[in-house]
Amino acid sequence: MHSSTFLTSLALGCLVAAPLQAAPPNPVITNAWPAGARAGSTVSVTLTGSGIDKQGDLQSSAPGLQAERVSTGKPGIFRITTPKTTPPGLYEIRLAGPAGVSTPRTFQVGNRREVLEQEPNSTPATAKPVPIDSTVNGQILEAGDQDCYRFTATRGQRVVLECWAERIDSKLHPILQLFDSDGRLLKVSRGYYGIDPLIDFRVPENGDYIVRLHDLTYTGSPNHTYRLDIDTGPRVAVALPGVIRRGQPARITLLGWNLANRTDAPYPALDRVDVEIPAETTTKPDWPLPVRLTAAQTPFDAIAWQLPGAHAPILIGITDVPVVIENNDNHTPDKAQQVKIPCEAGGRLVAADEKDWYSFEARRGEAIYIELIGERMGSPVHLAASVLDATGNNELLQCRRDPRNLGGLGLPTRHSDPSGRFLAPADGRYTVVIYNRSAGIHPDPRRAYRLSLRREVPTADVAVISPGTNPRSLNVAPGGRTLLDVVAFRRRGAHGSIRISATNLPDGVSCPDIFLGPGVTRGQLVLSADLGATRANGSLSLWSSLADKNNTARRPARIGTVVQAGRPTGWSRLAHNLALGIAGDSPVRVTADGHETRVHQLYGELKVRHAPGGVLDVAIEVERKDPNHRAEVQLIGTGLPPDIANRTATIPAAKDKGYISFYLPPQLTPGRYTLGVQATTTVLAADGKKTQTVTVSSNPVVFDVHEPMFHVTLDPYNPRTIKRGQIAQIKYKVRRLNGFINKVHSELAAPGTVTKVGGLRGRGVTFVGQTETGAIQVVASDDAPLGQRAFLRIYAVGVLEDQALYHGSHFLQLQIVE
Structure with missing residues (x-):
């Protein structure tokens, strides 16, 4: 895992691992049998996996493909008809029903005769005959299993034996062997297209030949499917x-x-x-x-x-x-x-x-x-x-x-x-x-x-995928939100911000634009469904563009999907489209606001202009489906740019609003950025008695970072504690930058308040001329609540023509003790 996103990804793991009352449904297709069909044919296909409904439709990216559910009492059986006009290739099928949309599964459309494996065929003696120019659909069902087939060829023919496994999302790592009728090994292939093998065979004599196929490690399961071409046609x-x-x-x-x-x-x-x-x-x-x-x-x-x-x-x-x-x-x-x-x-x-x-x-x-x-x-x-x-x-x-x-x-x-x-x-x-x-x-x-x-003509492309390393479909509950991880491919000097936007959204679903800041390659996109959104299934399109007025061309974002989880055999690929289902329930919703104004005793209501060396305050509102159940809400940042350190905060059970704040370090490159907040709390379980832990995500917070006019630093020898009724001197320095020479006024502050902070009061200081160093006197009241004040800071504003236009801060660790 990329080191710069470890904390973010670790936090996101809670979304997957949490008890799923707040998580939308996640239907996953683990196998399609058979994994393909000939154009112009009708076949019965069985889909297996988890969370698969007995209701719903089968959708496909194959042109003209039609599917009809077979009523056998078992879910996932469809009669699939592929028209003759469908071009050969690898397409996708997925389910869409009351539980939302499923993960996609590869379904191959061919133009050769199709044959289904017939058991027993585990030895050359029991090899089943198959015609030339055909595709065999088979499975390595159990450990140690091997499948054998016999074909008859004519001298001079060029027969190509090609096994499709990894390319059709199978767990099989196939080994392909070719024998003559006397059992002599003629050729073997352990991989040609990646791990999928191919044998190019010029037939030396008329007669029968045996193909044997098995897994590299002799494992097997119903998910070890394959398609084996035995072909003399053009390839x-x-x-x-x-x-x-x-x-x-x-x-x-x-x-x-x-x-x-x-x-x-x-x-x-x-x-x-x-x-x-x-x-x-x-x-x-x-x-x-x-x-x-x-x-x-x-x-x-x-x-x-x-x-x-x-x-x-x-x-x-x-x-x-x-x-x-x-x-x-x-x-x-x-x-x-x-x-x-x-x-x-x-x-x-x-x-x-x-x-x-x-x-x-x-x-x-x-x-x-x-x-x-x-x-x-x-x-x-x-x-x-x-x-x-x-x-x-x-x-x-x-x-x-x-x-x-x-x-x-x-x-x-x-x-x-x-x-x-x-x-x-x-x-x-x-x-x-x-x-x-x-x-x-x-x-x-x-x-x-x-x-x-x-x-040097900058360009960038983007791929998105559901968070985590397990196969995961994209569904969102009415009133809820769901995430997509964003990965950016920057090329030819594309160092600035990248904008990602959504189009063709289903009714009742929103997806605000996000921005990956300068040099940032990872982020998160948030899809939100209105509380009254109709439970339905659809799709959307995503686009990326450089946040550059001289280069507004947009590129389609690609969609990733995890095929198989786990090391060392897990892998993913690009999917054909971004399907979205509206399904499930959301008991909690959190809304983030990173643009609250600050009320200053000298300069009134201020709109914060963020810069490196400042603090971004994010206000969090909590809405509960059951307002009678109160529980504290733990907050942590998600999708943070690598240079911004993560923070945590807690909203007490009695409150529906709180804050989490992030320090914007001096080395942060100016530009437009995005981050989010993840909230963990408890809700009542379905029985109305027990509680269940849930994790939800906020809307994205987009913010601009401008060139700094000054940096605030604290004396490392400042006191770390203050007693009730006493005074502490907090020494600090303001270093002016980028030609700024005007006055700077400093105060004690915390999210939502300046000067008076929960039993503490600071006496503001103004620097004029060349003054850079000073001290703020902090007084603790006799009844000040004990403990550390969350996100306490020295907060400075740079004044130009009597307007506080520039902002800078530095967190202050100061604990109130007896």
Whole structure:
């Protein structure tokens, strides 16, 4: 888990772990059997999981797919009809009913004959015959189970055996083996597309062959499902180049098996076919894409291109800059391929020791961003790149991979693709070399890459996911709120604030804009349902944009979903849409206000202008469904920017309003930020007798941080205690900044009050001229309540033309004792 968000994430864990009277329903689909169907067919599909209703509908992102619930007395059985016009690919299905919406599950639409596994088939002797050009739907049901199939092939055929498991959300880690009829092992695959295996088999003799499939660790369960292709039809593995320009026609080469231009070269050689992609296809790429995408692929636009007759679409990137195709003769510095910035280059590193060189012109002081894309386009490469001088002898920059996992365990974003920022030291020509760190000794035609060379034009993308590391659907109770964790991908110098906004919200649901402050990569979005919101199911869209008046372009936010929880086998992926259900009950609602005015005895009602070195006070109002049950409310911050330390506070049982305050440290970069507050309390359980602990979240608090005019610091030797009826001298310093030379007036303060603070009274001090140091005299009354005053501080205002315009504070630890 990312260290800067540990406290926030720890607090959020309460939302998941708390007794669920305040938590909305969370239907989770753990398996769909079978996990796919042929276009133009009708199949019976059983969904299993937790919280699945006997009522409700099945929704899908597959075009034209229709589902009818089968009334068998068991929940989750549907008759699914997929029209012939549905393109092959990976789609999603989910449930939507009285309990809200469920988590999504991958459902594959194919264009080959479908076969269901038949038991027994655990040995080669009991292997069931299956026809060529078919897809077998199977399950490794128990530990030690293995499934065997027999197929008949003709000499000269190129048969591709491909297992779909991880890509269809299965728990199976498949191992695929191929035997001849005499039991000799011919080939084995332990992974080709990630952990999903593929065997490319050129049939040497007419006859029968046996396929055996089992889990890597010989585990099994009904959730260990798979789809096994045994195919001689066209299949695409790689597109060259892997990126094309938006709005322009493109000619690309597809590599794969059983394509138009066939090769007789031995493995791993691939067939090829050239295709034309029309401009209208690339102008506005469709979403969702019927392919599996990881969180690391969030920043990229793409299309899913379907070769007629092929088993599945191929992912091709889309860019707004010119695309250059590798000339295949750029393997030394003196033959470096000249490119013009900005551009993207598409190439391959087929040979194990191959290096590709490019050159570009840059002016002194010009910032160039170099980004390699390999793993994130599904290529089996571990790329490395460096910028060198024109001769290729002197390295000026070594590109490095980002070691951060921005999304934590819930939405892992780490990848091996390197990038770097190059600042040209002089006018002239520079070279870039690209190579593969872990190519082994064998060639591989799939080792494609994209090289992006751009100037410093900031851009940012966002992905969201429900909090926690377990599969979780998005539902909100009427009168309640629910959270989405936000992860930002900042690129090419995007250091400022990022705005996230929602559109197409269901009636009765609100989602205020939030802002990730400068440099912040994590935050939280809050969806709230009105108390009278209709219980229904729908969806919404999310967008991100830079909070920059010169760059208002918005980008669609991507949606993450946890497929499986836990280490080491847990994983997540990008989902097709953001479905939202309105369901459940909310016994408590808290509302946050970070913009209360402060009443000052000298300057009246003040609107606080926040700056580094100040304090943000957040007022919290508590509304209970049962006002007769009173209990204290514990508060803690959530979604805090990394530089802001978390705080806690408690609202007494007798009160419905309280405060929590946060110190804005001097190093905080000015900009627009967002944070929230989490509240934990008790409510009556369903029996009306016992109590139950619940945790709820507030609305987001958006606040601007301006350049500071001064900083307040306290003497470290100030007293920490004060007795009733006594006086304490609190020494402090005000250091003026940014050209501010006017007077500064200081007082004792706490949330909602200035000067008089719960039995304490401070005597204000004004600094004029060059005065920077002084002391406030604090008097404790004879009946002052014992203990520490929450969020007590020295509060200073900077005065300009008799108006208190600037604010700064520093927390004061002062305990009242006997």
